[in-house]
Amino acid sequence: MKNKQIRFSIIIIVACSFCFPGLILTAQQRSASLISPEVKEDKSVIFRLYAPEAKKVTVRGTFQDPIANIEMARNDTGLFVATAGPLASDMYVYTFIVDGVRMLDPSNNVVVRDGSYIESRLLIPGDWAEKVIGVRDVPHGRVSAVWYPSPVLGMNRRMMVYTPPDYEKSNVRYPVLYLLHGAGGDEEAWISRGKANYIIDNLIADGKAVPMIIVITNGVASVPAAPGERPLQMAGVNVGSPMAMTSGKFEESLIKDVIPFIENNYRVQADPDHRAIAGLSMGGYQTQKITNTNPGKFMYIGVWSMGLYNMFGQYDKEEHIAQLKELKASNPILYYIGCGKTDFLFKGVTELRSLYDELGFKYTYRESEGGHSWNNWRLYLYEVAQMLFK
Amino acid sequence: MKNKQIRFSIIIIVACSFCFPGLILTAQQRSASLISPEVKEDKSVIFRLYAPEAKKVTVRGTFQDPIANIEMARNDTGLFVATAGPLASDMYVYTFIVDGVRMLDPSNNVVVRDGSYIESRLLIPGDWAEKVIGVRDVPHGRVSAVWYPSPVLGMNRRMMVYTPPDYEKSNVRYPVLYLLHGAGGDEEAWISRGKANYIIDNLIADGKAVPMIIVITNGVASVPAAPGERPLQMAGVNVGSPMAMTSGKFEESLIKDVIPFIENNYRVQADPDHRAIAGLSMGGYQTQKITNTNPGKFMYIGVWSMGLYNMFGQYDKEEHIAQLKELKASNPILYYIGCGKTDFLFKGVTELRSLYDELGFKYTYRESEGGHSWNNWRLYLYEVAQMLFK
Numbered sequence: 001m002k003n004k005q006i007r008f009s010i011i012i013i014v015a016c017s018f019c020f021p022g023l024i025l026t027a028q029q030r031s032a033s034l035i036s037p038e039v040k041e042d043k044s045v046i047f048r049l050y051a052p053e054a055k056k057v058t059v060r061g062t063f064q065d066p067i068a069n070i071e072m073a074r075n076d077t078g079l080f081v082a083t084a085g086p087l088a089s090d091m092y093v094y095t096f097i098v099d100g101v102r103m104l105d106p107s108n109n110v111v112v113r114d115g116s117y118i119e120s121r122l123l124i125p126g127d128w129a130e131k132v133i134g135v136r137d138v139p140h141g142r143v144s145a146v147w148y149p150s151p152v153l154g155m156n157r158r159m160m161v162y163t164p165p166d167y168e169k170s171n172v173r174y175p176v177l178y179l180l181h182g183a184g185g186d187e188e189a190w191i192s193r194g195k196a197n198y199i200i201d202n203l204i205a206d207g208k209a210v211p212m213i214i215v216i217t218n219g220v221a222s223v224p225a226a227p228g229e230r231p232l233q234m235a236g237v238n239v240g241s242p243m244a245m246t247s248g249k250f251e252e253s254l255i256k257d258v259i260p261f262i263e264n265n266y267r268v269q270a271d272p273d274h275r276a277i278a279g280l281s282m283g284g285y286q287t288q289k290i291t292n293t294n295p296g297k298f299m300y301i302g303v304w305s306m307g308l309y310n311m312f313g314q315y316d317k318e319e320h321i322a323q324l325k326e327l328k329a330s331n332p333i334l335y336y337i338g339c340g341k342t343d344f345l346f347k348g349v350t351e352l353r354s355l356y357d358e359l360g361f362k363y364t365y366r367e368s369e370g371g372h373s374w375n376n377w378r379l380y381l382y383e384v385a386q387m388l389f390k
Numbered sequence: 391m392k393n394k395q396i397r398f399s400i401i402i403i404v405a406c407s408f409c410f411p412g413l414i415l416t417a418q419q420r421s422a423s424l425i426s427p428e429v430k431e432d433k434s435v436i437f438r439l440y441a442p443e444a445k446k447v448t449v450r451g452t453f454q455d456p457i458a459n460i461e462m463a464r465n466d467t468g469l470f471v472a473t474a475g476p477l478a479s480d481m482y483v484y485t486f487i488v489d490g491v492r493m494l495d496p497s498n499n500v501v502v503r504d505g506s507y508i509e510s511r512l513l514i515p516g517d518w519a520e521k522v523i524g525v526r527d528v529p530h531g532r533v534s535a536v537w538y539p540s541p542v543l544g545m546n547r548r549m550m551v552y553t554p555p556d557y558e559k560s561n562v563r564y565p566v567l568y569l570l571h572g573a574g575g576d577e578e579a580w581i582s583r584g585k586a587n588y589i590i591d592n593l594i595a596d597g598k599a600v601p602m603i604i605v606i607t608n609g610v611a612s613v614p615a616a617p618g619e620r621p622l623q624m625a626g627v628n629v630g631s632p633m634a635m636t637s638g639k640f641e642e643s644l645i646k647d648v649i650p651f652i653e654n655n656y657r658v659q660a661d662p663d664h665r666a667i668a669g670l671s672m673g674g675y676q677t678q679k680i681t682n683t684n685p686g687k688f689m690y691i692g693v694w695s696m697g698l699y700n701m702f703g704q705y706d707k708e709e710h711i712a713q714l715k716e717l718k719a720s721n722p723i724l725y726y727i728g729c730g731k732t733d734f735l736f737k738g739v740t741e742l743r744s745l746y747d748e749l750g751f752k753y754t755y756r757e758s759e760g761g762h763s764w765n766n767w768r769l770y771l772y773e774v775a776q777m778l779f780k
Binding site: 049050051052053054055056098099100101102103104106109110111112113115116118121123125129130134135136137139140142143144145146147155156158168225227228229230231232265 | 439440441442443444445446488489490491492493494496499500501502503505506508511513515519520524525526527529530532533534535536537545546548558615617618619620621622655
């Protein structure tokens with residue numbers, strides 16, 4: 001029987017190499033027999049790329065702070081190798097630069113995307129990568145791509161909705177977290193890079209967070225959806241265009257289109273005590289704009305890696321102070337400001353905190369290691385989710 | 391007002407370049423200012439890559455049959471350019487090969503994936519790309535990543551479930567199409583490359599298909615989910631391993647785990663007249679195995695780009711004939727065999743048809759242009775979906 005199985009295997013391997021497109025031997029597949037990235041026992045990492053005709057290969061990624069090119073050493077056969085770490089358990093992203101051109105690691109079949117940043121994934125084992133942000137064998141909620149009408153923006157738009165594991169079987173109404181991405185990103189970023197669904201799955205399984213719905217919108221008012229999910233004629237629209245970022249239309253649409261759609265179409269606790277909003281970078285800007293102009297709408301607020309928005313010409317300090325006084329009077333249960341120590345927006349965050357301190361507006365401040373990165377945004381989601389709706 | 395807006399834009403562009411990771415100027419972003427691929431009026435395509443340090447750059451993709459490397463011409467500044475086409479309106483995928491290393495087009499922010507094949511997308515405008523497989527402004531169904539228990543395989547597994555536009559608002563029960571991917575692929579392939587959800591959205595909007603649920607499983611019995619959605623320790627499992635393909639366990643699991651889960655958790659018409667199954671390549675093999683051993687379970691069957699499976703050592707002709715007689719007696723409403731004229735499995739498909747002809751087992755045969763490609767599998771889905779449940 002064993003022999004028969006081995007014979008089958010050989011026949012099938014040969015047959016498959018010829019028969020199935022996923023298995024045809026190509027340059028890409030040849031590289032796939034290399035192991036890259038290889039994580040060693042001590043959590044250091046070896047990157048490998050077979051590129052016999054290349055002159056220079058470097059690797060760069062978010063495992064460095066600041067990010068810089070690491071030159072890879074070439075051996076006699078044309079294999080380029082570099083080592084990094086030991087690294088803390090987490091998810092990082094990286095790319096190779098081959099003779100000046102940036103590319104994915106062809107040996108790594110996991111790619112994550114944040115807008116036009118399409119990069120190879122590196123997972124460093126350990127509690128954080130495996131138990132906090134990783135896929136565990138626990139009940140998983142559903143992640144759905146949902147289209148909804150946006151009369152404010154004059155289009156149908158796409159968002160990602162996470163419903164917790166027991167949603168379909170229960171008759172319970174759930175609280176909702178609205179989660180916003182950064183500039184250049186779209187409604188897929190919090191799933192692809194943010195691991196939001198697995199972070200919440202794990203927290204719920206561990207009894208550390210209450211089951212909740214998470215709504216992840218596309219924060220760019222000029223487009224309906226991520227680039228691959230748009231009509232062809234909209235494929236070229238610049239998702240990071242400045243007017244899209246500061247038009248105020250997305251913020252209006254979240255209040256007038258998104259929240260009513262969710263509250264009419266899902267079993268939701270539709271009151272401020274069960275409504276949270278948080279965003280990173282551009283999404284932190286939008287979170288401020290939305291909550292400053294809608295005091296009392298959200299009792300939980302997270303502003304991550306974004307400070308005072310006086311860098312945008314429209315800033316009006318008197319108006320901002322008047323809004324913050326109203327927001328303060330609405331008495332939010334949590335206002336969580338998160339920022340990395342090396343974040344280039346650190347100064348703006350300090351300015352924002354000073355203003356809040358001046359006004360006696362209370363907030364929770366979380367200063368983490370590192371900079372303007374998904375490593376921090378996943379951390380803030382993990383921490384904030386445990387404080388919500390309790 | 392106009393001037394003020396322009397001033398804001400300039401301030402914000404400067405601010406953003408420094409402030410938001412999606413907009414920081416990098417080699418990747420510099421390339422993003424190039425247009426590639428550019429589709430001309432006559433449907434020819436220009437590919438461009440800025441690679442001043444590269445010696446040789448080629449482009450290859452599914453817009454060719456057979457696929458071959460097209461050398462790109464270098465100009466004085468280090469810009470490499472190649473032209474292809476005119477091409478028929480459709481979705482294609484391509485990669486560049488820079489000094490021997492395969493890579494995505496850094497100017498193109500739409501990437502599609504089939505297993506470890508991660509490639510840049512090329513859409514050629516026209517009715518097919520825009521009206522049949524493209525994202526139109528019509529009601530969209532939801533695509534959800536759903537985890538379900540698989541006692542047969544001893545794990546929780548992930549599948550993609552498409553529910554039609556009116557599913558949440560109606561009380562109607564819907565028919566179900568089970569849709570299987572090829573070797574090396576996973577539960578995301580029919581969404582990423584197959585555009586199954588948009589094909590059905592468009593057919594429903596045009597009144598050409600009845601609203602239906604589509605269930606897209608992971609056909610590799612040894613893994614729970616696509617590589618990026620697995621526990622870390624399973625990341626390295628070879629999704630295309632031959633034993634995974636021919637163990638018969640996936641087939642058993644579809645019958646015992648998947649179908650009961652769907653019929654217990656969705657508003658489904660749970661009878662053979664409202665149950666369809668179709669698959670391509672490895673999925674066409676599995677579709678045969680499932681329907682041959684479960685006559686009468688599915689009244690609609692699609693076997694695409696897969697023929698007689700005598701290439702797999704286990705083949706037993708007498709058993710096959712006995713099964714086909716029972717399947718014939720169950721009187722399926724549709725048995726659709728699709729194959730491209732240049733498919734390398736064409737001979738096997740001819741052998742399968744000969745056997746069916748011998749037995750008087752009726753089928754619909756669709757011979758299309760091209761080979762073993764998603765262009766054909768999307769075409770077959772488009773055609774078959776119009777024949778289902780009517």
